[in-house]
Amino acid sequence: MVAWQATGQRPVMAVWTTEQLTAFLNYVREDVLYPLWxxxxxxxxxxxxxxxxxxxxxxxxTRELTVMQ
Structure with missing residues:
Protein backbone atom coordinates (compact mmCIF):
# COMPACT_ATOMS: atom_id res chain seq x y z
CA MET A 1 0.00 0.00 0.00
CA VAL A 2 2.80 2.42 0.86
CA ALA A 3 4.50 1.78 -2.50
CA TRP A 4 1.20 2.35 -4.26
CA GLN A 5 0.75 5.71 -2.55
CA ALA A 6 4.33 6.73 -3.35
CA THR A 7 4.35 5.68 -7.02
CA GLY A 8 0.67 5.92 -7.93
CA GLN A 9 0.87 2.48 -9.55
CA ARG A 10 -1.40 -0.27 -8.31
CA PRO A 11 0.32 -3.51 -7.34
CA VAL A 12 -0.40 -6.60 -9.41
CA MET A 13 -3.38 -8.46 -7.96
CA ALA A 14 -2.62 -12.05 -6.98
CA VAL A 15 -5.31 -14.47 -8.14
CA TRP A 16 -5.33 -18.18 -7.42
CA THR A 17 -5.37 -20.63 -10.30
CA THR A 18 -8.16 -23.18 -10.56
CA GLU A 19 -5.77 -25.82 -9.24
CA GLN A 20 -4.79 -23.69 -6.23
CA LEU A 21 -8.41 -22.93 -5.39
CA THR A 22 -9.39 -26.58 -5.69
CA ALA A 23 -6.49 -27.59 -3.44
CA PHE A 24 -7.49 -24.99 -0.85
CA LEU A 25 -11.16 -26.00 -0.82
CA ASN A 26 -10.18 -29.66 -0.52
CA TYR A 27 -7.87 -28.79 2.39
CA VAL A 28 -10.59 -26.92 4.32
CA ARG A 29 -13.44 -29.29 3.39
CA GLU A 30 -13.89 -30.49 7.00
CA ASP A 31 -13.49 -27.01 8.49
CA VAL A 32 -16.59 -25.66 10.24
CA LEU A 33 -16.23 -22.49 8.13
CA TYR A 34 -16.14 -24.36 4.81
CA PRO A 35 -19.43 -22.83 3.61
CA LEU A 36 -17.97 -19.36 4.11
CA TRP A 37 -14.75 -20.28 2.30
CA THR A 62 -35.54 -21.49 -2.77
CA ARG A 63 -31.77 -22.03 -2.37
CA GLU A 64 -31.18 -18.29 -2.38
CA LEU A 65 -28.85 -16.08 -0.39
CA THR A 66 -29.53 -12.38 0.08
CA VAL A 67 -26.48 -10.24 0.77
CA MET A 68 -27.52 -7.06 2.55
CA GLN A 69 -24.40 -5.92 4.42
Whole structure:
Protein backbone atom coordinates (compact mmCIF):
# COMPACT_ATOMS: atom_id res chain seq x y z
CA MET A 1 0.00 0.00 0.00
CA VAL A 2 2.80 2.42 0.86
CA ALA A 3 4.50 1.78 -2.50
CA TRP A 4 1.20 2.35 -4.26
CA GLN A 5 0.75 5.71 -2.55
CA ALA A 6 4.33 6.73 -3.35
CA THR A 7 4.35 5.68 -7.02
CA GLY A 8 0.67 5.92 -7.93
CA GLN A 9 0.87 2.48 -9.55
CA ARG A 10 -1.40 -0.27 -8.31
CA PRO A 11 0.32 -3.51 -7.34
CA VAL A 12 -0.40 -6.60 -9.41
CA MET A 13 -3.38 -8.46 -7.96
CA ALA A 14 -2.62 -12.05 -6.98
CA VAL A 15 -5.31 -14.47 -8.14
CA TRP A 16 -5.33 -18.18 -7.42
CA THR A 17 -5.37 -20.63 -10.30
CA THR A 18 -8.16 -23.18 -10.56
CA GLU A 19 -5.77 -25.82 -9.24
CA GLN A 20 -4.79 -23.69 -6.23
CA LEU A 21 -8.41 -22.93 -5.39
CA THR A 22 -9.39 -26.58 -5.69
CA ALA A 23 -6.49 -27.59 -3.44
CA PHE A 24 -7.49 -24.99 -0.85
CA LEU A 25 -11.16 -26.00 -0.82
CA ASN A 26 -10.18 -29.66 -0.52
CA TYR A 27 -7.87 -28.79 2.39
CA VAL A 28 -10.59 -26.92 4.32
CA ARG A 29 -13.44 -29.29 3.39
CA GLU A 30 -13.89 -30.49 7.00
CA ASP A 31 -13.49 -27.01 8.49
CA VAL A 32 -16.59 -25.66 10.24
CA LEU A 33 -16.23 -22.49 8.13
CA TYR A 34 -16.14 -24.36 4.81
CA PRO A 35 -19.43 -22.83 3.61
CA LEU A 36 -17.97 -19.36 4.11
CA TRP A 37 -14.75 -20.28 2.30
CA UNK A 38 -16.87 -21.69 -0.54
CA UNK A 39 -19.01 -18.53 -0.77
CA UNK A 40 -15.95 -16.30 -0.77
CA UNK A 41 -14.17 -18.37 -3.40
CA UNK A 42 -16.98 -19.26 -5.78
CA UNK A 43 -19.50 -16.47 -5.33
CA UNK A 44 -17.16 -13.57 -4.72
CA UNK A 45 -18.42 -12.51 -1.31
CA UNK A 46 -16.07 -10.19 0.55
CA UNK A 47 -15.10 -10.47 4.23
CA UNK A 48 -17.61 -7.87 5.38
CA UNK A 49 -20.41 -9.51 3.40
CA UNK A 50 -19.59 -12.90 4.86
CA UNK A 51 -19.40 -11.50 8.39
CA UNK A 52 -22.77 -9.78 7.94
CA UNK A 53 -24.69 -12.90 6.90
CA UNK A 54 -27.60 -13.95 9.10
CA UNK A 55 -29.86 -16.99 8.99
CA UNK A 56 -32.73 -14.81 7.76
CA UNK A 57 -30.62 -14.04 4.67
CA UNK A 58 -30.70 -17.71 3.63
CA UNK A 59 -33.68 -19.44 2.05
CA UNK A 60 -33.17 -23.20 2.05
CA UNK A 61 -36.50 -23.58 0.26
CA THR A 62 -35.54 -21.49 -2.77
CA ARG A 63 -31.77 -22.03 -2.37
CA GLU A 64 -31.18 -18.29 -2.38
CA LEU A 65 -28.85 -16.08 -0.39
CA THR A 66 -29.53 -12.38 0.08
CA VAL A 67 -26.48 -10.24 0.77
CA MET A 68 -27.52 -7.06 2.55
CA GLN A 69 -24.40 -5.92 4.42
Missing amino acids: WLAALRGLRRGELAGLRWVDISLE
